[in-house]
Amino acid sequence: MEATKPPVRIGLIGFGCVGQGFYDIVQRQPGLGLAVTRIAVKNADKPRILPSERFSFRADELLDDPELDLLVEVIDDPIEAFRLVSTALRLGRRVVTANKAMVARHLPELVQLQQHFGGALLYEAAVCGSIPIIRTLDSYFGHEPLQAVSGIFNGSSNYVLTRMSEEGSDYNEALAEAQARGFAETDPSLDMGAFDARSKAVILAAHAFGVFLNPDEVLNLGIEGIGAADVAYAARLGQKIKLVAGLYQLPSGRLTVLVTPQLVGSASPLFEVGHEFNGVLIDAAFAGPQFLRGRGAGGHPTGSAVLADVLALQRGFRYGYAKRQPGTELQLTKGLEGDFYLRHADEAVLRTTLQQLEIPVKALRSDEHSLYATGAVQLELLHQLRDWLRTTGVFVARVGEVSATQPARETAAVRAQE
Ligand SMILES: NC(=O)c1ccc[n+]([C@@H]2O[C@H](COP(=O)([O-])OP(=O)(O)OC[C@H]3O[C@@H](n4cnc5c(N)ncnc54)[C@H](OP(=O)(O)O)[C@@H]3O)[C@@H](O)[C@H]2O)c1
Structure with a gap:
């Protein structure tokens, strides 16, 4: 009998509007073979829809966790988002982000980091929500x-x-x-x-x-x-x-x-x-x-849109920037x-x-x-x-x-x- 493939393990940074939306979509589709195994948030006192032991309050811990296959960054702070995403790319990680302010401000550097360290960054959710x-x-x-x-x-x-x-x-x-x-x-x-x-x-x-x-x-x-x-x-x-x-x-x-x-x-x-x-x-x-x-x-x-990027990363997709x-x-x-x-x-x-x-x-x-x-x-x-x-x-x-x-x-x- 063929062994079941282990799920793709996702580290989710940010559990607000977009983070919870993405989490819910993953939970509703077990057949996708995805699992959100770690979640990082900021505020330890906030009431959550999941048990408190599911959350970490130090996003940095997720960046080099070898138990995670890829990272999803959906926080509302563009400066901190750039620090987290650029650190992850320096570690050669695969990352999905929705943060348009951060991507728009730092795109040349983010592209260079991918080329240099071999990681990948997709950001479909950053522009026009669900429109691909x-x-x-x-x-x-x-x-x-x-x-x-x-x-x-x-x-x-x-x-x-x-x-x-x-x-x-x-x-x-x-x-x-x-x-x-x-x-x-x-x-x-x-x-x-x-x-x-x-x-x-x-x-x-x-x-x-x-x-x-x-x-x-x-x-x-x-x-x-x-x-x-x-x-x-x-x-x-x-x-x-x-x-x-x-x-x-x-x-x-x-x-x-x-x-x-x-x-x-x-x-x-x-x-x-x-x-x-x-x-x-x-x-x-x-x-x-x-x-x-x-x-x-x-x-x-x-x-x-975050889900589409996660699955695209799994297939090895990267942006081509062909017009450049x-x-x-x-x-x-x-x-x-x-x-x-x-x-x-x-x-x-x-x-x-x-x-x-x-x-x-x-x-x-x-x-x-x-x-x-x-x-x-x-x-x-x-x-x-x-x-x-x-x-x-x-x-x-x-x-x-x-x-x-x-x-x-x-x-x-x-x-x-x-
Ligand atoms: N909302 C939309 O419709 C939409 C659409 C497209 C793109 N986006 C983009 O998606 C991103 C997230 O937006 P959102 O609406 O989901 O924001 P949100 O509802 O305000 O949620 C932000 C989340 O980020 C967490 N967070 C903030 N700083 C953090 C840090 N340093 N470490 C770990 N977690 C941190 C917050 O933690 P706590 O829970 O502890 O406060 C919260 O869970 C933003 O970049 C936004 O521009 C949003």
């Missing part, structure tokens, strides 16, 4: 040029926007609900300020375009300043406000990456992506347009402009903002609902003024359809440099 976007870009489209990858990459801000537009919820009330449902990061400003979506855009840039970006190079504008007036403005145009991340290869061959609120019309597949769902549009040179939609947050959807060809790297450009909508209840604040962004004051409009303006803005200027803009509370959104071919007009200055 990284593997799709890395493996399936690894050798096909892409014109654009864009979409809704953050579940909790999309949940807030959906509640505001469909049920007239107040921003703070909708945010509290997103947090209660486990969609939001521990620090909600990461979601609402578009920092989380920016991390995901940076990770996708490596797989879709072969470019390792520093997150600080990417413009991100959030939805913290949004109000009912903005939702109503979009609705009057038959559109919705979505937090859209876009990576576009421009006609000049350069790349632009930005994350901003955007008015989206019903012709875009993103129009119907509601609540905690995410959606990704891929515009491939030969395959043409593709659209993937799925749950972008939550224990089970994210745990499902030394010497032919795409250059990131911000020398572009786009059309934006700006609103603030205080006219003086709005006027100052227009002045700073070099929009003529005659662009100012008022109707019975609000005071707002629309005009062309240099992306570079928006990037420089991003932190100041956040302090003003002015809500800023890109206007116009999501378009792969003309995300923003390349300015004469950029063309002149070619």
Whole structure:
């Protein structure tokens, strides 16, 4: 009789929303041959759903435990996550992580550690929860040029926007609900300020375009300043406000990456992506347009992506980073402009903002609902003024359809440099 194969032994670091989701999926599918044999958490006093003897409070003990076949890191602290994951990779270990902030900030080093020490790191759960976007870009489209990858990459801000537009919820009330449902990061400003979506855009840039970006190079504008007036403005145009991340290869061959609120019309597949769902549009040179939609947050959807990575690691899968060809790297450009909508209840604040962004004051409009303006803005200027803009509370959104071919007009200055 054939001997039963021993289970693959997993060390799980973090037992919060994602850790418990993953654990539950493994428990429900004994036929997979996986066993979570050690679990590390931080807080010794927290009530747990499992007996206390199942937990360790020193994650470091798991890193070099020879009884573990692979590690899953799903903690909420990116600095500590990098320390743990990089130490594990130095030991040549196989690791799965969901921590987008950590991966986006340290990707070049994480790739180098794998090459040097022979370990492996997969992070599908870090981008768009349950949507298999990284593997799709890395493996399936690894050798096909892409014109654009864009979409809704953050579940909790999309949940807030959906509640505001469909049920007239107040921003703070909708945010509290997103947090209660486990969609939001521990620090909600990461979601609402578009920092989380920016991390995901940076990770996708490596797989879709072969470019390792520093997150600080990417413009991100959030939805913290949004109000009912903005939702109503979009609705009057038959559109919705979505937090859209876009990576576009421009006609000049350069790349632009930005994350901003955007008015989206019903012709875009993103129009119907509601609540905690995410959606990704891929515009491939030969395959043409593709659209993937799925749950972008939550224990089970994210745990499902972790499971897929665990099983892929067991089969020996690693990311190929096929688009990354030394010497032919795409250059990131911000020398572009786009059309934006700006609103603030205080006219003086709005006027100052227009002045700073070099929009003529005659662009100012008022109707019975609000005071707002629309005009062309240099992306570079928006990037420089991003932190100041956040302090003003002015809500800023890109206007116009999501378009792969003309995300923003390349300015004469950029063309002149070619
Ligand atoms: N939630 C989602 O929908 C989602 C989606 C995609 C990706 N992610 C990512 O997945 C990761 C986990 O998110 P989450 O929502 O599951 O967070 P969470 O619910 O806040 O849980 C975090 C877990 O990490 C543990 N932890 C924190 N620091 C630790 C340390 N130094 N050593 C050991 N354990 C430590 C915590 O321990 P205690 O239990 O003792 O507090 C807790 O169990 C984050 O990187 C997040 O960005 C989350």
